[in-house]
Amino acid sequence: MKKMMLSITALMLLLVTACSQESAQPKSEASPSAAPAASAEASAAPQAEKKLPRVAFVYIGVPGDGGWTYEHDQGRLMMEKELGIKSTTVENVPEGADAERVFEELAQKNDVVIGTSFGYMDPMYNVAQKYPNVKFLHATGYKTLPNMGTYMGREYQSAYLVGMAAGKLTKNNHLGYVGAYPIPEVIYTINAFTLGAQSTNPNIDVSVVWSNTWFDPATEKQAATSLLDKGVDVLAAYQDSPASIQAAAERGVWGIGNDSDMGKYAPDTYISNPKWNWGPYYTQTIKAIMDGTWKSESYLGSMKDGITTTAPFGKNVPQDVKDLVEKKKQEIIDGTFDVFQGPITDQDGKIRLEAGKKMTDEEILNTNWFVKGIVGTIPK
Structure with missing residues (x-):
């Protein structure tokens, strides 16, 4: 009877010791309950930290013009697809005081404001000086600021x-x-x-x-x-x-x-x-802004880089x-x-x-x- 009791006691001690050792050891990297969770957290972290810029386009006409505004809108859509950004547009904005009012309103809500007509130059320039933390891009103009660049093609x-x-x-x-x-x-x-x-x-x-x-x-x-x-x-x-x-x-x-x-x-x-192709420019420029590498410039593309063709x-x-x-x-x-x-x-x-x-x-x-x-x- 003593031997039986001792055997039972010894067996219980062995079981307790084994359980203690198992719980003390770290779980294997292959553990199905731990790895996916850790992996999901790791992949989600960069996504949470990466903030997509708010981008707004100002058009002189409408995409349905079949010409200038249509091609800018095609470029915008390409940029959205490539970068996963949802941008906004304001159409039929006259050059002059109306444009300045629109740029002012957009600068309060967006990180990047893009104007697609020559006559937007002075209105955008005026607003850009008041919003140094907003990036401005102006098509066909020649005035620049540290936060305002221009773009055009040959x-x-x-x-x-x-x-x-x-x-x-x-x-x-x-x-x-x-x-x-x-x-x-x-x-x-x-x-x-x-x-x-x-x-x-x-x-x-x-x-x-x-x-x-x-x-x-x-x-x-x-x-x-x-x-x-x-x-x-x-x-x-x-x-x-x-x-x-x-x-x-x-x-x-x-x-x-x-x-x-x-x-x-x-x-x-x-x-x-002559035909325009603005997509590559918009995609590369907005990506540079996202990466923090953008600098104000007067971009002048050509047939070689595909911004213009026939x-x-x-x-x-x-x-x-x-x-x-x-x-x-x-x-x-x-x-x-x-x-x-x-x-x-x-x-x-x-x-x-x-x-x-x-x-x-x-x-x-x-x-x-x-x-x-x-x-x-x-x-x-």
Whole structure:
């Protein structure tokens, strides 16, 4: 009996000791109850610490314009998808006092405010000075601050290429161009278009009229009609709407749009047009802001980095014209050809650029004169 009691006592002691040792040892890394929880906490921690910036866009028009605002909105959507950000937009904001009020309101609620029209420059600049902790991005302007940068692209490269096509397709050597506003951005684009046309047809001239609009289809169609009445047989335009190429199509005249692929608006008479691609810029810039590496700059993209290109050719553009343009496009991308290289003479016969020289970015961005071959004036 004693032996039995001693055996039972010893057995109990062994069981207690074993349980104590098991509870004292750390759980294995492979333990199904511990590992997933620890892993989830570790992966959730960085997500909790990473704060997504609040981003707001201000548009001069609406994405439905099929041109300038449409392409900016496409870029915004790409940025949202790439970075997991949900941004906000304010549409149809006029340039001037209204824009400043909108920028002020957005600066109070957002980390990044983006303005997509040249005329927003001064209103944004005024507001940016009052909100140094907010980042501001302005399209096509030239004023900067430590918290305000600008961005633009060498769209004149694309304009030169569609000008080449225009020079090949004209029958009477008279081209027309409906300019938006007489600012450098529009002026040097018209110059590039003309130089491109002259490269394939030295006998052309380009008549220019001004609509003084960015998006006003009725006014732009009226301006286009005034050129068509003069007998131009290729018509280009710089506005955000397809009104000009639609007017051209009604007369059976070749049309060149702007900013986005406008082929669907005049499928039978459409040539092509300069096209924007803002997505990579918005994505890279907002990511830099998120990473804390962003610095104010005056960004000027090109065909090489894809910010500007040409829209697909219309269905009735001959293959030899397409091939000619594509070859020159590759030269521009490779850096073996520069649009603004001498000799260049202005419409008054003055030599603006001597042979062998190239215009600097600063000279291009401050252009206030027309090249030889343009018929029209630049309002002061």
